[in-house]
Amino acid sequence: MKASWVAEQKTVESSLVSGAELFIQGLKNEKVEVVFGYPGGAVLPIYDALYKAEMKHVLTRHEQGAIHAAQGYARVTGNPGVVLATSGPGATNLVTGIADAMIDSIPLVIFTGQVATKVIGTDAFQEADIVGITMPITKHNYQVQKAEDLPRIMKEAFHIANTGRKGPVLIDIPKDIAVNKAPLKEVSDIHLPGYQPTLKPNILQVKRLNEALQMSKKPVLLTGAGVLAANAEEELLAFAEYHQIPVVQTLLGLGGFPADHPLCYGMAGMHGTYAANMALYDCDLLIGVGARFDDRLTGNLEHFAKKAVVAHIDIDPAEIGKNVPTELPIVGCAKETLTALNQTCGEKGNSNEWVIQLSKYRSELPLMYKTNDKELKPQKLMEILHEVTKGAAIVSTDVGQHQMWAAQYYTFSTSNRWITSGGLGTMGFGFPAAIGAKVGRPDLPVVAVVGDGGFQMTLQELGVLQDWELPVIVVIVNNKSLGMVRQWQEIFYEKRYSHSLLDIQPDFVKLASAYGIEGRRAENEAEVREALEAALSSNKPFVLDCAVSADENVYPMIAPGKGLHEMIGVRG
């Protein structure tokens, strides 16, 4: 066998350029519009080249802000987010965001500076083994050993990040490599024999699934972020409509199927709708599409889809059968697979009774909450947000109660409007991700829905809002506590609120003002509505601190260890 995976490279010019210049050229080849980053010693040669190249660079106030911003950017544009940080602490500050992107399959290409090759391994100033550290949380990573390898590595990295099951790829560039000269080369082709994602499904399996559909009386489609990543929304709609299959969505899959469609039964899982969870519990054919059967979705696996034949469509073969035994495995891209299913579909299945039954659940046991005149209910806050933005905004959240309320009550009917930290559940994610989303889609209103706890983890990025005058609206769902922690302590720890109450809060309005940003506090529905309308029409950065009722809990709920049919709080 010939060592043929080393891509053929041909010299474009005979002149030699620095590794940093090769880096710039690599970004240009990949049509990178913007880099999110933070400079430092080891990465200075690259920053110098960036300066000369006049590449758009968003300077965040912390590397964590940069990587979450890049995630938000990637989510709404479909292009990989690009991050640049220095070595050591700069690189390790990225770790949370890398793990977050990995578990949620978000394409990122992350560049970290490294100490010079001759001192690697000597515990040099600002040295950290970032390649070793990030090995389990990246799709792949590299350390560049020779400047001349950089063009090939960059091309491979962008390819790996944005194909197959998407994810983060890290490239570590030692300082001397960024300085060393190498010929400017064009990488003609990529040779990665160990990486050949399967896009087209096995047609026999597709036929088997269509046959299973004809036998089925109670089919259900569980759709995840894989539908959005593959832009398979239209194919999904056609498939569901043709066979009249009820659709339930994962947290990250929201928006992949129109929420107002008669076949849509909402989000499933721990805080999903009764109809969605009963659909998963009672179905006789479960078709998972681009969803990975996370434990927050399945509840106790003992009770998950036990009556069903399970079909699983996923681009990542390792996801199939990982958590749920699967009778009909189909490896392939959601778009290609749904297209094949639509092309080979036979007779329509008969799901009438099932659809009627689920629709009854939906209308009789919808998501609900009790209102009163005294308090601002967080659920109502989300409804007002939806109303004022006409459902067109990009909504980005952290993790916790506010995240679940946003998922439940801001109904998403369009794809790529919902950015949330699903798998890792990262506090501090929502606000910087909203910044990245606004950079990527300046044409759409962008709202960061954050908790008072999570916002305080990354609120220094208000500096970026001010800097770029980015009209992001920050809605703080302020219940003076780490709400979801408090909720769990109330339900499962006999109200022992161990370190979850944040009675002492900064004045968020003054804080915004310190950054030159307008802020307001809202304590009732009218104030919220008015402030949001003002924020939208001003088209300026805005911080809205909403004092919501402090003891509100997220319901319905599946307690840990319970099955999907054992929901509590279904009747409000």
Added chain:
Amino acid sequence: MRRIISATVLNESGVLNRLTGLLTKRQFNIENITVGHTEDPAVSKVTLTVWVEDDRKAEQLVKQLHKQINILKVRDLTNMALVSRELALIKVLTTPDTRSEIKMLIEPFRATVLDVSLENVTLEVTGDSEKVDALIELLRPYGIKEISRTGITAIPRGTQKKVLELHPYSIM
């Protein structure tokens, strides 16, 4: 159950780290692992023996390994007709009385003496793991000073019987 997995990997720095790290992350316990070049110097072959609970875990292991970018091919050899070998170096205490006795003892095992000193001999034995185990047990009464085992390396036999009763992996 014990599984013998073979992985062909690119011979690059960090690949083994990537592979073992993945197994650690997913809580697989490696019993032994051997690595060496193949006929192509740019490609190495890893043979690993792992304990897994069931077929599903084994399938997951193969799939996860396969996901790695610089792992070219992964095969579960467990149910195949195999040639598998292990090399062991065994240092046994000897006295002038026992030296010839040990020599006799190791003959059926086709072990060879590599080094002799006044107090001990060092033996080399190659074979499947059971054979190596058996020899070690036999030598134990004499006093074993040190053992160094390579772990199993394996290759499927050129001719494979057609296996019908095996439950195939869902998509491999």
